[in-house]
Amino acid sequence: MQFADRAPEHIRTAMSTAIQEADGSEVLFIGSVDAQKQLCEVRVAARGNASQVPAPPAHTGAGDVVIHNHPSGTLIPSPADLRVAAELGEMGIGFYIINNAADMVYVVVEPLPPAAIERLDIDDLTALIDHDGRLGSIKPGFEPRESQIAMLRATADGFNEDQIKVIEAGTGVGKSFAYLIPAIAWAARNDERVVISTATINLQQQLIEKDIPTVQRLLGTKLKTVLVKGRSNYLCSHRLDEQITEKKTLFESPPEDLQAVADWAVRTKTGDKTELPFLPDPGLWAAVCADPDACSGRRCRSGEPCFIVKARREAASAQILVANHHLLFADLAMRTKGFGFETTVILPPFKRLILDEAHNIEKSATSYFSESFNRYNLQKYLRMLYRSQRGKQFGSLLELEAYGTLNPAVVPALIQAVQQAADNLDASVRYILGERFTLRIIPDPEHGVPAEIREGLYQPLLLLRRAIARLTDVLAQAIRDLPEEYAEEPGVLDVRLLVRRLEGIAEICSTIAADEHRPELVFWLERRSTSRQEVYIQYSITPLNIASMMQEAVFEPLSTVICTSATLTIRNSFSYIDSRIGLGDITDDRVGHHSLPSPFAYHERVLLGIPTDAPEPNRQEDYQQFLRDFVPRALLASKGSGLVLFTSYRLLAEIHSRVKPQLEAAGIAVLRQGEDHRSRLLERFNRDTSSVLFATQSFWEGVDSPGDSLRLVIMTRLPFPVPDDPIHQARCDAITAAGGSAFMHLSVPEAIMRFKQGFGRLMRTTTDHGAVIVTDARLLTKRYGSHFLSSLPETLRITAPSQQVLERTELFLDESTRP
Incomplete structure (x- = not known):
């Protein structure tokens, strides 16, 4: 055909x-076509040699x-061309071959034009949760809430207009229904997959078991919904067989728990671990689960689809996926490293x-855009x-x-050298x-690091890198020497995967030990x-800042992003x-913000108490003595039903041990x-309902104790981040260097x-009531205290x-229990 x-x-x-500029070698282009299948735009994506070019990059779509x-001028597709064309064709992407003069073309696969989008009727959707709406007949006792209706409208607008919506929805708004109704309606009408990511297992279970089925019934849809879990939640049949064979080789029979x-x-x-009728030992499960480090994902030697493949197929056929932030960002991190947004990585492609629980985005994203290792990984x-x-x-x-390209006597010694180098590194760093x-x-841009770091960290890191390199060089050469027919055998693929993992650790060693001033990175x-x-x-x-990564991985490639939380x-x-997640740099009108108040009557049902005689926490002895006296008196006044939140586990343990006997003598269980x-x-x-719980860290969020089980929350101290946390330190230094106040801005x-x-x-719930007491005088004595108080309802x-x-707390709680 004439091009x-x-x-x-x-x-x-x-x-x-x-x-011509590529000297006549193969060049790969990405093109866009109009309604008449005419190319209207083309860009160079990759360059190769006379016989091949790198596989197509990620950012292509239907x-x-x-x-x-x-x-050569011969436009007949090769077997590799046909394989790639078939993969792209499944995604609606066309595949052409041209000659060097660009005057002839062979159309292998025609592009599939994107389906027309059906916009949501926002008024119809809001009517479902308004007065006399259908949700009232499905959920007895349901009452319309203005904030919930406003959130539904904002979410639906985000789908219709391909926007980013940041929605603070106070407790009790009913945010899951407010985003599920437009999300499921959109997926049903446009056959587009929607991913819902949360920070906690509890919310995932609530969505899967309660909220999504209710919304499907409300809308009359039957979309397939799948809870996506990480690989380590699934059994690997091959690894199980390996463990049984190994144990039988060493012993007469495998251990009872393995059997x-x-x-x-x-x-x-x-193969889902949650289906096991008993809780397996963590070490045993780690040895038999579908560990990504132990699976190349190709040509499984079991010969049948494994449990993780089955789970991924289930996800690929679903229109609604529920995942957690860690899994989501693991997926997105891999996509930005070259896997692209139109293929299945951990999750199938989505737009x-x-x-949900979006206040945790920065923490989760930071974790998965980081690189780390320890000697146990190694x-x-x-x-x-x-x-x-x-x-x-x-x-x-x-x-x-077994294939004869590797000297079996060489590798054990190389492995031992790597282990020894790792042990020496840890011993040296423990001393530092x-x-x-x-x-x-x-690293100082002028003077480098102190001699202690250079000798005790950098030199052992480089020795470890060299030991790893000697091992991986031998393995890589053995793989290169293999006859072509063995290159794709499962055992060879497993070794290839492990070589890549080891090379990744060696690269981390090199990067840290390079002693380069890298202001965009934190080494710790x-x-x-x-x-x-x-x-x-x-x-x-x-990474010091995830803003640019969030833009590249989330906000730029995805069509609709809804970020929501109560805080x-x-x-x-x-x-x-x-500023923290990269929306501050997006200047167009694609981002919308909505702050929707809670329908709860905080002004009537919650008492906030601040003792003026509480010493500031820096007066450690006085402060601890105050807590020893005040905490049990407060919990006795509330007759239990209390959650005491600390920022230090050491302080928690000290106060708990002092007050437990007094509370238990009064019949209050102390957890x-x-x-x-x-x-x-x-x-x-x-x-x-009379018990009390002393907790720190993760218990500041995710605790859902409605009714009389929780009537008093004591926050012993303002939850400032740990000052010696390396990432927090680095981010503070960056703000200070830019002329800002790290304390006030971070x-x-x-x-x-x-x-x-x-x-x-x-x-x-709307019927809950109780008191919150904060025993940190800085709320009253420091200028920033007003910032905390003005951020509450x-x-x-x-x-x-x-x-x-x-006295006021006890009276308030007693009055609140009266009819």
Whole structure:
């Protein structure tokens, strides 16, 4: 076919020129076509050699065309061309082959024009949850809420107009229904997948088990919905077989718990750990789960679709996916590293995203855009390669040795050298850390780092990198020497994967030890302990700011993004969250902000108490003595039903041990974070309405205890971030260097967000009531205290000596229980 039938002269000339500039080698183009299938835009995406060009890049979509030239002038597609064309065709992407002169074309696959979008009728959707709406007949007792209607309208507008919406919806707004109704309606009408990401398992379960089925019934839809979980939640049949074979080789029979998993594996259809009739030992499950480090994802040796493949197929056929932030950002991080947005990575491709509990976005994204390793990661990879026990040998390396390209006597010594280098590195860094748990490494642009860091960290890191390189060079050469027919064998693919993992660790070593001033990165070390109290070091590289990454991974490629939470504003402003997640730099009108108040009557049903005689926390002895006296008196006044939130586990343990006997003597059960699993603790706390729970860290959010199980929240201290956290330090330094106040622009906003979360534990339903007491005098004595208070809803308030606060609290709680 004449290329002139598909492309105007200026485009043909530009493509011919690009091919000439590549010395006639293969060039890959991405083109856009109009309604008449005429190319209207073309750009160069990759350049290759005389026989091949890199695979098409990611940012193509339905209606686009991938075009490359055949320098030979023969336009018949090769087997590789047909394979790529088939993959692209499934996504609606066309595939053309042209000659170097760009005057002839072979159309392998026609592009599929995008389907016409059907906009949502916002008035029809809001009528469902308004007065006399259908939701009232499905949910008895449902009452329309203005904020919920406003949120639904904003969300639907975000879908219709391809916008980013940032929505603060106070507790009780009913935000899940407000975003689910337009999301499910959109997916049903336009056959587009919608991903809903949350920070907590509890909310995921609520969405899957309750809210989504109710909305489907409301809309009359039957869209397939899947809860997407990480790989480690699923059994790997191959790894299970390996473990059983290894144990039988070493012993007469496998251990009882391993055999129990094997018996379950025969019955299960999903391989999902939650279906196990018992809780497996963490070490056992880690050895048999679908660990991404142990699976190349290609040509599984089991010969049948594995559980993780089945789960991914289920997700690929679903229109509504529910995931968590960690899984979402793991997926997005891989997409930005070259996998693209039109293929399945961890999640199938999607263009519409709802981020619930969005106040956690920065934390989750920072984690997955970071790189880190420790010696246990390294040892895991080495053991997967090769391990010897009781004179028996195991590991992927044995399969590679069987092909005859690897000297079996060489590798064990190289592995031992890597292990020794890792142990030496940890020992050296433990000495540098001393009693510290974390340390930020700051290369000086003029003078570098201190000699202690250069000799105790950089040199051991480089020795480890060299030891890894010697091992991976030998393995890579053995793979290159393989006959072509063995290159895709499962054992070879496993070794390839482990080589890449090891090379990734070596790259981290090189980057940290380069002693370069990299203002965009944070280099830091952290001392950690295993469950057996074995100390090891985590070596990490973290981006200083995730704003640009969020733009690249979320806001630019996705059509609709809804960010929602009960806590997104500071003093009624979204500027802080915008600056942290990259929305502050988006200047067009694509971003919309909505602050929707809670329908709860805080001004009648919540008392905020601030004791004026509470010492400031920096007066440590006086402050602790105040808590020893005040906390039990407050919990006795409330007759239990209390949540006491700390910012320090050490202080929590000290106060808990002092007040527990007094409270138990009064018949109040005293629970403490760490003495049982979080979910079981909360279940006991909610079941026993006179119990009290002492907690810190994660319990400032995600605790849902409606009714009389929680009537008093005590926040012992304003939840400022830990000052010696390396990432927080680096971000503070960057703000200071730019002339800002790190304390006011970062530390205070972070603390206010967490403070609002702690406050939000009290009121969970319209009939809840109770008191929140804050025993931190800085709310009254420091200028920033007013920022905290003005970020809360309007409540009843008492600011007085502690005795008066206790008396008023007891009276308020007693009055609230009367009919």
